[in-house]
Amino acid sequence: MNTKEIEGILQRYYDGETSLAEEKLLKEFFSGGDVPPQLRLHQPLFRFFTMEASETISEDNQDEILIRKLEQYKRETSSVVKSHPGKKRLYYLSGIAAGLLIMLGLIFAIKNETLKRHHDEAVRTSTELAFLETRQALLMVSVGLNTGLDAVQHFTTLDNAIGQVHKFNKFNIYQTQFINPEWMQTPSINK
Amino acid sequence: MNLQDFNIKIYPLKDKIFRFAKRMLEQTEEAEDIVQEVFIRMWKQREKLDEYRSLEALAMVTTKNLCLDKLKARKFPVESWNGQRQFIEAIAEEIRPDYSDIIAGVKEAMSSLPEQPRMIIHLRDIEGYGFDEIAEILGMQENAVRVALSRARKHIREILITNRSYEYQRN
Structure with missing residues (x-):
């Protein structure tokens, strides 16, 4: 692999146009000992990549970490399971309670409002009402009075009757005059 | 997916996950934690794993998300502690002869x-x-x-x- 070719690949490498195979070739080239001076600038980059790719996780404390993680999970899940039903029920109950409170409040408010409106109306029409009441009372009185008048009507009948009787009386007087014994005894006409 | 499948298909990804996490977090211990966390998450959804086209891609996505979460949580307060940690690790790297x-x-x-x-x-x-x-x-x-x-x-x-x-x- 000559320097010219490598330079060409490098150019395309920095432009992001190389294939994985070409990049592997670059890594191999720069890990070798004989890199021409004009290309040495890029050497640490590819050496770094090669070296980093071989880094592995240390197995020493992996089990320890895993156990710690699992215990953490167990704690989390168990606490979730334990607290779940009670918490859920509490949520529902608080929701229901809040709903009831809102409904009660609304009912109370509406009731209050309508009562107030009625009261206002009553005050507004109280003079009218007083007038109506008075008229009602007066009407009642007048009706009562009329029933009294009916009774009074009988007096007129009695009066008539008395008038009749009076006539009769007049007749009687006339009769007594007519059957005056004096007249009987002495016919005044003939006199 | 049973334990054997898991050991064959997912466990060998441990070094890739570790390197990726370490690149992001720049801290060995946290990266080791991430590896185990990714394994646990994968194991928890082992029933669904067959639906995924690439388990490796899924593992790497999980790693990326966990690391980004950790970086977000880190931001300020741990900075000084993290600086110390980096310093210690830098010394450790220097001891490596080829570095x-x-x-x-x-x-x-x-x-x-x-x-x-x-x-x-x-x-x-x-x-x-x-x-x-x-x-x-x-x-x-x-x-x-x-x-x-x-x-x-x-x-x-x-x-x-x-x-x-x-x-x-x-x-």
């Missing part, structure tokens, strides 16, 4: 990349994934992956050039 200053410079350049291009360059240049696989893991268009990869590579090249000029000045 020259210049290679450490590449690592630093990688760290300076934002999360997405860092993931892309890791998946491509270290793990050797195809563009289609990377697009699937990161939920991107293939073309966007290509463009971001090119930009990330050039960014690292810039840093390497700057580092070299410093070195010339020093010598």
Whole structure:
């Protein structure tokens, strides 16, 4: 692999146009000992990549970490399971309670409002009402009075009757005059 | 999927997951935690695993999401602690004989990349994934992956050039 070719690949490498195979070739080239001076600038980059790719996780404390993680999970899940039903029920109950409170409040408010409106109306029409009441009372009185008048009507009948009787009386007087014994005894006409 | 399948198909991914997580979190311990977390998550949905086209892609997606969550949770308060951790790890890396200053410079350049291009360059240049696989893991268009990869590579090249000029000045 000559320097010219490598330079060409490098150019395309920095432009992001190389294939994985070409990049592997670059890594191999720069890990070798004989890199021409004009290309040495890029050497640490590819050496770094090669070296980093071989880094592995240390197995020493992996089990320890895993156990710690699992215990953490167990704690989390168990606490979730334990607290779940009670918490859920509490949520529902608080929701229901809040709903009831809102409904009660609304009912109370509406009731209050309508009562107030009625009261206002009553005050507004109280003079009218007083007038109506008075008229009602007066009407009642007048009706009562009329029933009294009916009774009074009988007096007129009695009066008539008395008038009749009076006539009769007049007749009687006339009769007594007519059957005056004096007249009987002495016919005044003939006199 | 039973335990045997799990051991054959998913357990061998442990190093890939570890490297990916470590690239993101830049911290060995947290990366080890992520590996176990990914295994547990995969095991929990073992009934559904047969529906997936690529278990490896699924494992990598899970790793990516867990790492991003962890990075988001980290943001400020742990910063100083994390700095210390990085310092200790840097010392450990220095002890490795084949880890020259210049290679450490590449690592630093990688760290300076934002999360997405860092993931892309890791998946491509270290793990050797195809563009289609990377697009699937990161939920991107293939073309966007290509463009971001090119930009990330050039960014690292810039840093390497700057580092070299410093070195010339020093010598």
